[in-house]
Amino acid sequence: MTRERLIYMPLGGAGEIGMNAYVYGYGAPGAERLILVDLGVAFPDMESTPGVDLIMPDMNWLIERADRLEAIFVTHAHEDHIGGIAHFYRALGAPIHARAFTANIARGKMVEHGHPPEAIVTVSAWPETVAAGPFTVGFLPISHSIPESAALVIDTPVGRLIHTGDFKLDPTPLVGEAFDPELWVDVARDGVKALICDSTNVFSPHPGRSEASLGPAIETLVERAEGMVVATTFASNVARVKTLAEAGQRAGRSIVLLGRAMRRMIEASAETGVLNNFPQVVSAEEARDLPRDSVMLLVTGSQGERRAASAQLARGKYQGLELKEGDLFLFSSKTIPGNERGVIRIMNALSEKGVDVVDDDTGQYHVSGHANRPDLERIHDIVNPEILIPMHGEHRHLREHVKLAGSRGMQGVLAVNGTMVDLTDVKAKVVDYVETGRSYLDGSVLIGAMDGVVRDRIRMALNGHVTATIILDEEDEPLGDPWCEIMGLPDSGKSNAPLVEVLEADIGQFLSRANEKTLASDATLTESLRRTVRQSAQNEIGRKPEVTVVISRMR
Incomplete structure (x- = not known):
């Protein structure tokens, strides 16, 4: 009789930041029943992917085995975890499970692509669970920079796994659940075979700061501003948007939300009950008739996106509003590596207008949504897994996290995209490598990285x-x-x-x-x-x- 096994294999998100897609399987080798955790995207740049709209993981391995895919589970609503769901729905065909806020965002994406919104199944937080073939999966609340983030408790015939998703240990996140160490201790009490863990900030030596710590500095900055105030942050960071709006409200300013993504996130938060008492907002049209020193704009485009509100304000007018000398523009965000040029371009354009630009170089106006090294060590201690598998990070992050695990007496496994790991026994082992890569959304067509389209476009751009x-x-x-x-x-x-x-x-x-x-x-x-x-x-x-x-x- 063929021995059944438990496998883990990332198709995206391990060895890179973005495009998260993680496969778990249990059964006879080559016939395992499968689940997928997250299906995200990354964003292109003009140098390496000119003209491309989105970058997604190569899902061909899983598409070829879609008849064995029991379900998809989405940890939270960031684009690098949810952005590919609607693009691959027809090819994969499995039910998609998520918590209420994430499900709300996912249904919107499904409708945009002509898919049935009922394919998204709303699941309550732990201890509610979902049966998916040989797996039983529950959503364990964890704090992050978006509401209702969850780790996944994945029970298998050979033991319990915990997939952290993106997380930080925040006791006062303002919006969404605070980190509950007692709940996590209880979940890990009977033993955890493997912890599959966020690695983004493994090199950051200081404990992470709470979202609640930002309020006073932001309020002081807004209160002292003399002209119009504009602030940008990640649209999905609902807690930050609320902090900014409340700072503007306390300074006597009318709040304007600019950018489709920001309005959508606030609406979804209100519809699902995770956001209460958000300050009243006015339209851009109403704001045009108000004194400049009584208006605060909250806008999209913190990463330099050319079509977002920030970039359009830097270039000229946006919805009839224009920045002038003496106005203040706050970047309440961290620039993701690779986006520096776009952000600096906007900052310089604003400066040329005489706008005072404030970023987070001092650390006063932004906190990360990912666990720093001391917080990772704390979650290691709470869960105390037999095996630690780093994910969500570049190769250097994963390797450092494996070294950290080893220094703390844990078995660490370095598994980049395409690495199949057998978790059945006490000692994990790599049993296969699968060819992985990228697929590109080019207009309305999905193309493969090896199709030559992007390569030819780069050649034409260069030559x-x-x-x-x-x-x-x-x-x-x-x-x-x-x-x-x-x-x-x-x-x-x-x-x-x-x-x-x-x-x-x-x-x-x-x-x-x-x-x-x-x-x-x-x-x-x-x-x-x-x-x-x-x-x-x-x-x-x-x-x-x-x-x-x-x-x-x-x-």
């Missing part, structure tokens, strides 16, 4: 593009002159002649020398013309462009 067109008659002889069109290239080069004319002349010379065999073969002629154009451009402008050859034959 420019030439379209070379020729016409051949019935005898395979050139008919008329060739012509070229260029994009992303200078009009002229070393010779000071128009680049198009230089390229056309060199193509003409090649055609005049080409033999009958070359002229008769589209493939040979295309490659020869491509090389001719690239070499001609290299001589003229020092660059080899991408080339498209169009051959028309009069037959």
Whole structure:
């Protein structure tokens, strides 16, 4: 009889920050029944993914085994954990379980993509559980920077697992549940086989600070401001948005919410009962008629997003509102690595307007939603697992977390995306590696990282593009002159002649020398013309462009 096993395998989120997707399975090798924890996205940049709308984990391994997928569980409503749900719903087809606030956000995404909202199942917090094949799963409340975050208690035939999701140990989060150490002690009392744990802030040596600690500094800043005040933060950080709004209200200012995501998060929080007594807001239209020193805008775009409210205010007007000299703009957020250029661009544009920009360099106006190293050590002590598997972090974070586990007498397992770990026995072991990568949402189409679309787009961005067109008659002889069109290239080069004319002349010379065999073969002629154009451009402008050859034959 084949021995059954318990496996864990990340498809995204382990070795990177974003695109979280974690598979658990139990059963005979190759026939395990599966569950998926989270299905998130990451956001593109113009350098590595030009034109792409979203980046998602490569889910092909799981899609090929969708008949074995029992359910999907979503820990919280951040995009890097929930953003891919609607995009992969048809391919995976499993019921999706989440707590009320997360379910509210997920249903909105499903409706936008034409999927049934009832595919999202609302689950109450622990001790309520959901049966999913060989697994029993419960949502264990934990504090984070978004309401109703939860770790997952995953009971299996060979022991209990705890998947932390994103978390911090905050006794006063203002919105959502506080960290309850007694509840966690109780859940871990009978033993935990493995703790699959957030690693984001493993290098931060000081204990994390509470969300409630920010209020006084923000209130002082807003109270002293003389012109209009604008503040941006993560739209999902409902507690921070409320803190900012209350600071503005106490300073006698009318509050305006700008940005679809921010309004949506506040609405979802109110609809699900996690947010009460949010200050009254006014519309942008109403704010235009108020004195500038009595208005506070809370806006999206803390990460430099070009289409968000922050960027549009930096460029000019947004919904009729405009920033002027003497106004104050607060970034109550941390810039995610990779977003620095976009944020700095906005800060400089605001500065050029005479706006005073305040960021969180001093640590007064933002606290992280992730557990720092001392908090990770505390959760290790509470759970006391046999095995610790770091997740949610770059490779350096995971490796450091494994070292931390070892220093504290725990078995640590480094499992990056695609690593299948067998957790059945006391000692975990890596049993397989699966090819993983990325998929891209490009407009309305999902494309694979190996499809070449993004690669070709990068090449065109780096090198420019030439379209070379020729016409051949019935005898395979050139008919008329060739012509070229260029994009992303200078009009002229070393010779000071128009680049198009230089390229056309060199193509003409090649055609005049080409033999009958070359002229008769589209493939040979295309490659020869491509090389001719690239070499001609290299001589003229020092660059080899991408080339498209169009051959028309009069037959």
